[in-house]
Amino acid sequence: MKVKFIGGAGTVTGSKTLIESNGIRILIDCGQFQGIKPLRELNWEPLPILPSTIDFVLLTHGHLDHCGWLPRLVDQGFKGKIYCTSTTKDVAKLILLDSAKIQEEEASIANKGRYSKHEIAEPLYTVAQAQKVLPLFRVIKPNESISLDAEIEAVFTNAGHIIGACTIELQLENKILVFSGDIGRDNDVLMYPPTKPKKADYIFLESTYGNRLHPDTDAKAELERYINNTIQNGGTVIIPSFAVERAQMLMYLLWQLKEEGKIPNIPYIIDTPMGISVLDIFENNRKWHKLSEAEYTGMCKMFSMVSDYQETIATIYDKQPKVVIAASGMVTGGRVLSYLERYIGLPETTVIIIGFQAEGTRGRKLLEGAQEIKIHGKYYQVLANILEIDSLSAHGDQKDLLNWLSNLENIPKKIFLVHGENEPLDELRIKIIEKYGFDCIIPLMGSTFEL
Template sequence: MKIRFIGGAGTVTGSKTLIESNGVRILVDCGLFQGIKALRELNWEPLPILPSSIDYVLLTHGHLDHCGWLPRLVAEGFEGKIYCSGPTKEITKLILLDSAKIQEEEARLANEKKFSKHEVAEPLYTVDQAKAVFPLFRIAAIEESIPLDAEINAVFSNAGHILGACSIALHIENQILVFSGDIGRDNDILMFPPTKPKQADYVFLESTYGNRIHPTSDAKFELEAYVNNAVDRGGTLIIPSFAVERAQTLMYLLWQLKEEGRIPNIPYIIDTPMGINALDIFSNNKKWHKLSIEALEGMNKMFLLVSDYQESLSVIYDQQPKVVIAASGMVTGGRVLSYLEHYIGLSETTIIIVGYQAEGTRGRKLLEGAKEIKIHGKYHPVLANILEIKGLSAHGDQNDLLHWLSDLEVKPKKIFIVHGENEPADELRIKIQEKYCYDCSVAMMGQEFEL
């Protein structure tokens, strides 16, 4: 049996791990590379194997860095089955359609405004190519063994993180390979704690926050203070947000604050069609999250739900103080760019960063104090007040990741650290060795191992 790390190793994006056994090829996740240009350019490169030779894709969850390359995989010949949880199927469909629309729009703008280095800018994939993925989905019921081949079975378990997110145990060649996916927090606002594995010969563990401990500060209190300060400044508060889970968490906290009379009666807007559609997925999958029917209904009533771009323009040019939640979470694309083009150069504007920002993204640059950022080929001065709420991450921190390993009944043969930048990945490796004395190494892109 061979394991090859095609993506999501040495970086937090582009997750793709290939397993080959007795002529069967299985790809765990098929993510898009994001962040620095060198990583983004990998999206245009062919896989080191023919997509048509892959039999199955096992999808841990619906974030772009885990599912966003599926349209390319299918366009280049993959015809197998894609297994994932029910909510992940619905979320991935939203994510892929949104991603395709953004890429088509950015290619159109690049051609119109001539800011592409290419003679003709093309999208990585189109809406039609995204739709071509959908017939390949198969629903994986939680904690049920799914036969992939005569001697290969997969079991999906709740991972927290976002709606439908799972870890995957692959039973293959009389061994158990456990792929963590992205692990949620033990005390998340919306999601239930992740299910910890009990048996594993090999573990592939994410390390996004492998060197970080989440603050114990009250994120709800911070949000209250930032909203009130923004209103006192007479400006607009913009929160770039992931459309799934993070947007709903923010809506829930703001709804609570409003119900408690702690923030003023101003417009509260969610401007992400995908985030709005995700509310329906939350309503239809109540067993996957903690939100009550009352909360879901209250959130819907409190927020102006903007899905049409003309509505977005009306909100953008409305000068009154307001709170806007808009995708994307790392400021790499989406509606939030239109808001930033208009507002980031105004000193009364407040921008709150509320999630992980990969290397090279606009969100990371804003956190690092950039004086200007480039949007649609033009540089804009950063005069807005840039703030951060660290306590809203959907990723488990170092303690959560260590705790996730605590129920293993037998010492695994090896733990591979994946899905993390080099420093957090290596620090998590050291902590695991200190705490559990497990054989542990950091996987790097392109590496191949025989198990």
């Protein structure tokens, strides 16, 4: 049996791990690279193996960096089955179609504005190509074993993080392989704590926050303070947000603040068509989250939901102070860019960054104090207040990741640390060795190991 790391190794995005066993090839996640240009350019490169030779794809969850390369995989010949929970299927469908639509739009804008370095800018994939992925999905139930092949079993268990997200356990060749996916927090506002593995010979553990502890601060109090200060100065609050789970969590916290009379009666807007669609998934999948029906209904009533782009334009040019939640979470695309074009140069504006910001993304640059950012080929001076609420991340921190390993009844042969940048990877490796004495490896992109 072999494992080959063809994405998500030494970086936080592009997750793809290939398992080869007795002539069967299984790809765990099929994510899109995001962030710095050398990583984004990998999205255009072919896989080191032919997609037609892959038998199965197992998806941990529906975020773009875990499912966003599926249209390319299918376009290049993959005809196998894609297994995931029904909720992940719903989320992935939204994300893939939205991603394709944004890429088509951005290619069109680049061609009209002639700011692309290519003679003709092309999308990574089209909506039509994304739609070809959908018939290949096969839904599984969490905590139930499924047979992929005569001697290969898989079990999906709750990982927290976002709605539908799972850890995947593979049983093959008398070994147990556990793929963490993205691990949620033990005390998340909306999601239930992740299920800890009990037995594993090999573990593939995400390391996004491997060197960080989430601050023990009151996110609601921070939101209250930032919003009130901005509104008192006549400004607008813009919150770039991931459309899945973070947008809904923000809605819930803001609704609580409004119910408590702690924030003013101004327009509260959610401008992410996908985020609005995800609300339906929340309503139809109550077992995956903590929201009651009354809480869900109450928070939805509080927000103006903007889906039509003409409504976006009208909202942007409405001069009254407001709070806007808009995708994308790392400020890499989507509606939030249109808001920032208008508001990033106004000193009374507040931009609140939440969640992990990958290297090279606009979100990371803003946090690092960039004085200007490039949007649609133009540079905009950053005069807005850039603030961060670190405690709202959907990823478990170092303590959560170490705790996730605490129920193991055996000593794993190896732990492969993936889905992290260099410093978090190495610090988590040291912490695991100190706490548990487990053998840890940080694989390089493209590396292969025999198991």
